[in-house]
Amino acid sequence: MVNVAVFASGNGSNFEALVRRAKLYEVRCLIVDQENAYAITRAKNLNIPYYFIDRDQYQSRKDYESAILKILDSYQIEWIALAGYMRIVGQTLMKAYPNHILNIHPSLLPLFPGKQAILDAYENQVKLTGVTVFIIDEGIDTGKIVAQEAITIKENMKLEDLENQIHQVEHEIFSNTLHDLIGGKI
């Protein structure tokens, strides 16, 4: 079994999907950077230990990430899955987990990076958008793409319907990709 830590900032639906769909890995803990993240409620319901690490309590990103690293070490974490973690990952975590930090983004990268990708794609009236899973590097929503799935934006489609469809795809592709990476299929 491969030990995985999930990082989240908000709702946590991808965190929950990763927990529920785990076969070759186990989600050992959740790290949150927002005290009110709904992901915490999910962690309680799923019986997964969670840790709110407050960036404001640390002088530097290095100190903040070192505090997180201590927790990850205690669970012998091998992979980190960023599930709506809205913060740039710095050198401390990157160096500790080279090529082992997986992120998910709700667009076909490199199109529409950033915090509101679904809305951006919708407002730009593209016909095709989707979901990307990638191994992070220093940039924002850049890195090695390991999986993508396209979604057609149909004529007169509501934003809410697109959001639902994207999230449905996310919940499957994230866990599938992690399994493929662990199983050596990618």
Ligand code: GAR
């Ligand atoms: C997901 O749609 C994820 O792709 C996105 O945040 C959402 C989190 O939802 N991430 C990014 O935009 C990263 N740039 P969730 O909290 O329900 O998993």
